[in-house]
Amino acid sequence: MERLTWLLLILLTSLSASAAKIKYPGRKTYVYRYTLIDKAHSDFSLTQSRRFLSHKSLLRRERQGLAVDSTDLPVSRAYIELFKQHGVEVIGTSRWQNTVLVRSTDTLLLAGLTRMPVVVEGRCVFASPDSIDAPGAIRWNVHENFNLWDSVKNDRYAGSREQIESLGGIRLHQAGFTGKGITIAVLDGGFQNYDRIPALQYARIKGIRDFVAPIIPDTEGGKKKTKKQANAAPFHANDHGTKVLSALAANAPEVMMGTAPDATYWLLKCEDPDTEQPIEEDYWTMAAEMADSVGADIINSSLGYFDFDGDDNDLRFQDLDGKTTFISRSASMLARKGIILCNSAGNAGMGQWKKISVPADAHDILTVGAVDKRQRLAAFSSIGPTQDGRVKPDVVAQGTSVTLLSGRGTLVRDMGTSFSTPLVTGLVACLWQAMPEKSALEIIELVRRSASHYNEPTNIYGYGMPDFWNAYIK
Numbered sequence: 001m002e003r004l005t006w007l008l009l010i011l012l013t014s015l016s017a018s019a020a021k022i023k024y025p026g027r028k029t030y031v032y033r034y035t036l037i038d039k040a041h042s043d044f045s046l047t048q049s050r051r052f053l054s055h056k057s058l059l060r061r062e063r064q065g066l067a068v069d070s071t072d073l074p075v076s077r078a079y080i081e082l083f084k085q086h087g088v089e090v091i092g093t094s095r096w097q098n099t100v101l102v103r104s105t106d107t108l109l110l111a112g113l114t115r116m117p118v119v120v121e122g123r124c125v126f127a128s129p130d131s132i133d134a135p136g137a138i139r140w141n142v143h144e145n146f147n148l149w150d151s152v153k154n155d156r157y158a159g160s161r162e163q164i165e166s167l168g169g170i171r172l173h174q175a176g177f178t179g180k181g182i183t184i185a186v187l188d189g190g191f192q193n194y195d196r197i198p199a200l201q202y203a204r205i206k207g208i209r210d211f212v213a214p215i216i217p218d219t220e221g222g223k224k225k226t227k228k229q230a231n232a233a234p235f236h237a238n239d240h241g242t243k244v245l246s247a248l249a250a251n252a253p254e255v256m257m258g259t260a261p262d263a264t265y266w267l268l269k270c271e272d273p274d275t276e277q278p279i280e281e282d283y284w285t286m287a288a289e290m291a292d293s294v295g296a297d298i299i300n301s302s303l304g305y306f307d308f309d310g311d312d313n314d315l316r317f318q319d320l321d322g323k324t325t326f327i328s329r330s331a332s333m334l335a336r337k338g339i340i341l342c343n344s345a346g347n348a349g350m351g352q353w354k355k356i357s358v359p360a361d362a363h364d365i366l367t368v369g370a371v372d373k374r375q376r377l378a379a380f381s382s383i384g385p386t387q388d389g390r391v392k393p394d395v396v397a398q399g400t401s402v403t404l405l406s407g408r409g410t411l412v413r414d415m416g417t418s419f420s421t422p423l424v425t426g427l428v429a430c431l432w433q434a435m436p437e438k439s440a441l442e443i444i445e446l447v448r449r450s451a452s453h454y455n456e457p458t459n460i461y462g463y464g465m466p467d468f469w470n471a472y473i474k
Contacts, residue, residue, distance in 0.1 A: 021131040024274075031091065031103045031126035031279055032110045033326075034083075034119045039070065039098060041078035046070070052095075056183070056295025060338045064439040071096045071333065079118045086113060092211070094285045096333055097326065101125070101282055126279040129309070133274070138236055142196045142409035150411045151254045159403040159411060160256045162373065163247075163423055166398055168450075168469030169259055172430045175472075179260030179429040181436075184248065185291035186422075187284060187301045188241030189271030190234075192407030199252035199405055200245065204264040209290060210235050211270045211283040235269055239407025243414060244302050246405035247422035256403055256411060259426025266296060276309050281327035284359070288330055292337050297432065299339060300425040301331075302418035304346045304357030304382075320361040321387040331362035335440045340432075341365040342425040344417035345393040346382035356382045356392050366428070366444055367392050369462060370399020370420040375452075377460050381417055384459040393462040394444075395451050397423045427468040434472050446471045 044052055049068045061068065075093040083090055083102050086109065092101040104110050107124075114122030152158035157170065164170055172178075183206065191208070194200060212234065249265060250258040268290060270283035284303065291299050305327065306315045315325065322328050334341045345367050346357035360367040360382070370378040378399050384392030399420030401413045424447075432443050448454060450471035453464030 020134040022134045024128050024130060024132050026128070027105050029103055029105050029126075029128045030107055030110055030124055031101055032113065032122050033125045033279075033282060034100050034102060034113065034116075035121045036075065036079055036098045036100065036118050037120055039073050039076050042073055042076045044073050046073065053293050054295045057293055060295060060297060063436075064338045066336065066338050075100060082116065082118060083113065088113070092282060092286050094282065094289065094330070096289060096330055097285065099282070101279070123278075125282060126275075126277045129275055135237065138192065138233055139408055140193065140196070140236075142193050142198070144198060144409075146252070146255050146411055153254060156253045157257050158255050160250070160258075163398045163402055164257070164259055164427075166375075166465065167259075167423060167427055168467040168471075169423075169427045169430065171469040172427065172434065172472060175434070177430040177434040177472075179263030179426060179433055182260065182298065182429040182433050183264045183266065183294075183296045184260065184298045184300060184425060184429055185266040185268055185287070185294075185296040186241060186245055186248070187268050187270050187287045187291075187299060187303060188244055189273055189303070190236060190238035190269060191241040191245060191267050192236045192239035193409065194242050194245060194267060197242070197246075197405060197409040199250050199256065199409065202251045202261070203245070203249035204262070206264050206266050207294070208235065208267045209269070209287070211268065211286050212272045236407075237273055240302070240418065241267065241269070242407045243404040243412070244300065244418060244422045247402065247419055248300065248426045250405055256405065259423050260429040263426070263429045266291060266294060271303055276305070276307070278308060278313050278326070280305060281325065281330075281358075284327050285330040288334065288341075292334075292339060296339060298425060298429055299334065299341045300422050301341060301343045301359070302416075302421050304344055304360055306346070306348070306353055306355075306357045315358065317355060318387050320355060320358065322361045322363045322390070325358045328359040328362045331359035331365055334362075335364035335444070338440050340428055340440045340443060342421050342428060343367055344421040345369040347380040347416050347418075348382045349378070349380045354383060356384055356386075360392065361386045363390075364441060364444065366394045366424060366447060367462070368417060368421040368424045369393035369396040369460075370415070370417045371396045371461075371465065372400045373398060375465060378415065380415070384462065391457045391462050392459070394448055395424060395463055395466045396420065396461050397465060424466065427466075431468050431471055450474070
């Protein structure tokens, strides 16, 4: 996840550094990513696309004049079986990049598999650490009611008014465009109590999926967990995704409203809270591919990477070209599948890195930075441009003192490009609902053109703060 550098978060990070450690569960394990030579011997064909893509996914392509191509074909099962014959565990694949993820405790075996005739390249993307921070107890209970001072009588938007109104979003809502008929996939690290919070009870949650292998202790705080809680715990381990979802889908009149309360949502966990390793690029890619296959129109990704555990995998500035990193290659394909990606710029503005993270450098996406209530750049917001000279971020939105819901269902104020991003994502959904004939690329360009600095973009504000009402009426 983005390395938050705001002063308060630095303090929290330093405090957590002294937290108790536990041994990483299981034996020392490694995961390699293997790129395959082709998709020969496949059980699928482009003429039978309904076998691997949903009707909604195919309709999205058809509406935008986009053809199904070889990248959409699943990885060859025959090739997967070749790996399994060596006694290793295949834990995932990417059809877009034709790769497989393989896990084993034997590094010599994994390294040797790179010499298989079907393999172009192999790379270690995960090595289990010796220890991790001991997880805290998950708070399953939520607040049923808000505090009296959280509500504003006769104001439907209340605490969320300013952050939505600043983007021209309330006028879109008043015109009847609230995201209905648009499907948004939220890629994040945890969705604590998303199904228990009253203000999210009307959210149209189509499905959930955890792409990170759940490894958790049998007890929390010394108390035995129920079987249901044990199975759900990894998905509920933190509330970052809950906060993001609330900015999109909350429906609590006179307290808080989301930017797309009537959209449909898929909640996809692809962030590993215990480590920061290149395999998370694979998790993200698998989540994006699932979003595509189930028919999502938009992806909200409040995630980003540049600083991995150890020094060998850290990114360099020259990697920010939208095609060098695995995750950015995947993200750059989304518009060609008819999907709009809204991705946070990153929160490295106050650190040595300062630049956007990946996949914020991807081509044909909306990278979102953060400003304060006076529309000044938030000090933590990462800046551009990309290494190949493209403007980044694309747009900015309020990212300090954003009104959100915590995993306990309480009203909170938080900061980060993680939370400016869903403000934009939700209104992209509303705009696309209003203009369904437009393609993903056309909507992206409309949003950029509506922004305050479109004629004079910078590497700080990008094209500026978009006005979604003007994007609609013009």
